[in-house]
Amino acid sequence: MRHIARVHSWTVAAGADPSGENVRAGTPPDDWDALLAWWEEQREALRKMFTAGPDAPAWLSFGNYTRTVGSWARRQAHEAAIHRIDAELARGGGTVQFDPAFAGDGIDELLAMLVWGRRDWSAFAADGTVLVHAEDIGRLWTLRLLPGKAPRLADTEQPFEPDVTVEGSADAVYRAVWRRPSAASVTGDAALLEPLAAP
Template sequence: MPGRALIDHGRLLAAIGYEAELLLEAARAVPPESPVPTCPGWTVGEVVRHVGSVYRAALGWLVEGGRPSRWQRDPARGQTVESYLRDGLTDLVEVLSWHDPAEPAATWWPADRSYGFWCRRMAHETAVHRVDVEDAAGLEHSEITDDFAVDGVDEALSLWFAHKLPMLGLGGTRQGVVAINTGGHCWVARAGPVETTARRCSPAEAAGADAVVSGHPAAVYLWLWGRQPPGAVAVEGDEDAVGQLWALLRLATR
């Protein structure tokens, strides 16, 4: 199934809190007004605030049974951004912990209408922004395990590339097929004026693509999210097709 995570949802649920602690630890290393190069125009404090807001938006989906119209987007008067994130994290994880990940829940992805969607989405949301803050603080990236990164690659391609881009009415200017190969898994992403799709595939199908992107799972994961430079992954074949894939993902994930 396209919406099914590649690792256990218990791992993803635990990762939300783990990644949030790493994010806050990195944030404390620099002033909150420090710029975040990977999020142009944002400061470290703004990234922390954003993650706290996203936790509340996710909780709104679960509690209200649909897209929330209102939630607390900023810290209360006198509340620090760290406390704001922690409070949102506590409330969200508590609700997610009460429910089986397969239990039906409102989401914005038709392929996965379950509580598990939010475990996965919030785990990767937090991990990517943790990397942003570590970069801003000049810190070495904390480890991203191979299986977590592979699941993040799958989410980036199936949710953001194959779903969000068509939802926004965006597509490529030329037809291109790019295979992504990492951690023993393969995907094929097609982009062009007519279609924008991505799915898991066999190594034989991946070999027939116009280009193949490969590398260490964490490098491929962060590259798809625009958090690694082009040289972080290996590219074989049509570099223009790969450039189009990367550019389209920037539109989908901005």
Template sequence: MPDQLLLQATAFADAVTAPAAGDDLSAPVPTCPEWTVRDLARHLGRVHRRVVLTIDGGSERMVARDAEIPDGEPPASRDEVATWLLTGASALATTLSGADPDREVGGFVGPVTIAFWARRQLHETLVHRLDAELAVGFPPLADVAPELAVDSIAEWYDLLTAYRSGSQRVRGDTSIHLHVTDAPDGEWLVRRGAEGVTITREHARADIAVRGRAVDLLAVVTGRRALTDVEGLAVFGDPAVAEDWIRVSALG
């Protein structure tokens, strides 16, 4: 996973250096309202550094967003921002590679394993790469393997199940089946009930089904692209059912 993290961080940095990002990285990021490309780069670079500090520290919680982070602010130059991003990503990859994956360190609300952070940071970087590429007009996730996109969807839903499955926001009375067409093991059944939501990986009938490539489903599931804007997705049933689920579940 650390090697993949570096690949995704490099693709993110490539988008940051694109002319469309603006000389001062002031281009807006449509998928992150009120953020510019510079804001997005700052966020990802600081997250990578915060996780390194978290792993190196002894706290049961992740280092806070507003904590003092060494080298925590991006440089002014666009090209130097790309270098700054890759420096942080490289430090994180090295830290993850050198640690016992089963060792517990600080997490969002309590201890998690190093393996948790390796997976979380890979997919954090991948999804923000998508944000950056959409902002500058690059073909989104053009070289991403379907299997990686499948795991990114799975990790997204693992987080939702762990931290938000009982929230009022995701409750309902509908079911949605998602089916990846270009990779194995890419099926999810989402059941929204009065007590919350359950998400299982299975093939089953639902109120609505959405089928398509893994990278396209990832963009939709994470709220980065609208269901109706992605060519090649097949929707069976009332699209409003899926659109409502995407709206309430795409919280990151």
């Protein structure tokens, strides 16, 4: 709750200051009741920000995104979705099943946008290819890993033998690439997935 509310406050600040010069996250209160009230304030402020429309300017620290409210809407949708899984796991019992198209977008956001946000790749020695397959929506992502370099998306039309494959439904693969419990199948050298963790 504290994390999500703080991220919402940061997002709202980014919408209010597209230059990014004075964007700061708020400080969540320690008291639980006060935190709930503050979380509600941030949620409402975020919803109001989104009414500006997807093309409205907004600052983002992630280099591959266009600096618009639409980019923040996408980022916050998946931020909330992944942490919803966390909350449901902590509660015990089942977790939400995500719509395949939404889950596929979350896979794409991580692999095509967020992963590149890490500034220092020098600690990664992975060398190989990764195939990510969301079977129910017929989507493939192929990534080439080289030591000390950011992963790069490769042409899925070119035949190759992956060193590790992650496959299953879009919902299962979404959870797997975001490092949550998942029914996705992982075959091959799973260590190659380390550079693909969200920064």
